[in-house]
Amino acid sequence: MIHLFSYVGCVFIGFLECIGQITIFTIISIYHCFSPPIYYRLIGRQLLEIGYFSLPVVGLTALFTGMVLALQSHDGFTFQAENMVATVVSLSITRELGPVLTGLMVAGRIGGSIAAEISTMRVTEQIEAIITLYTNPYKYLVVPRLIAGTLMLPCLVLVADIIGIFGGFLVGSYQLNYNSTTYIRSTLELLKPIDILSGLTKASVFGFVISLISCYTGYNSNGGAHGVGKATTNAVVLISILILTFNYIITALFFSK
């Protein structure tokens, strides 16, 4: 019994230690976001990497999600299906599915890649080399990714919203034979700015979380190839859990009465 308590105690202390380390890492990273020098060229490169190169995967995910949503919700509405399906698709996409699915896709594509890259740099002493070359590794490695993630995720979600709603429209108009004009009018009438704004706020938080956690796990990895693999897995798992947690918190902040 005493071993069980000891084990639970160790796990709990480890959990608190991890939270403390992430908090310190976050504070240092945010501090370096606002203190010179800022490497604009690196930020530009990361904007391209996180934003532009994620467009195909995000676009496809949003398109098929919008299409499936229209198909599935069609069965649920017997009256005024045109209006209701358009509303369900647009609200679901803008409030929830757009930001969450984009966040999860980018977590897999970018989070894993950042964690793997930085942890490889850690185990091959490249981060120590950066320090000895008079450069702050937070400024060089973390800040550009943090800024790019926070700025680009809302842009990606905006694109995902448009493509997702368009996917629903395609299925509604061409497969379910809805009236296109009615469908578009319903979409525009019921969609409020706060629906889009809440989604973009979520996206910004998710982008920050993706960059921060992937940099953190990579930066603190050790142990060769095994350490790199572990850092990558930990990053994707932790980011996914945090995205779902923050999704609930932000939804509660925006919509709970």
Added chain:
Amino acid sequence: MSNDHPKIQLINIHKNFDSKPVLNNITIDIHSYESFVVIGGSGSGKSVMLKCILGLIRPDYGQIIINGQNIFELTTHNREQIMKKFGVLFQNSALFDSMSVLENVAFGLIHGLQMNRKKAYDKAIEKLYQVGLNINIAKLSPAELSGGMQKRVAIARAIVAEPDILFFDEPTSGLDPIMADIINDLIIKCVRELKATAISITHDMHSARKISDRIAMLYNNRLIWIGKTNEVDSVNNAYVNQFINGLANGPIKMELRR
């Protein structure tokens, strides 16, 4: 060779990892323009000692004084100013694999010293010539180079900002004997041309004899001998004798699982 005040002083340095000692009461003075080599077996604490001097690892207690200043009592800004006088060659070169050779060499000048890109590249090319490499390899990535060429690039990167103090971590490891000797010659040339103080760690005795003015030996996380290079072969210390002659039998026991 030596001035009154040591360039680098290590005073009673202790460092433990998870209650396991890795450095135990290390005290060393290293003088200006001196080439100082630390020898010792794997796990003797050489790399940790080097990382402590570089400020990458903080010792549990003890002082590291560089140019008369305790580096762990300085503000971040002042410590960064002292680090700008360092040049480091890492054991596996630690070149940035996402960049070309030229970008690797110019990295510290562009990102650390905020030098204009054109100027930094010109200086990097000059240093590549200095270490015996030509412009043709500047656009290659480090993965396309042999181990010896990677070491040369790493040396060029270490000396590009013309540092006061050079650190070499296992400079000849993984190289064939001829290339190792070429790298030794290059280290001697760079240290002389820069009028730098050099600290190297190695277990290659040929390299240690060739590049050093003084040698220190670590064993079991302690400093067991320090003296001039020409004294190392005549020293009356069984541990040093076993190590420099590479003998399996002697007081140094390797940790082997039977």
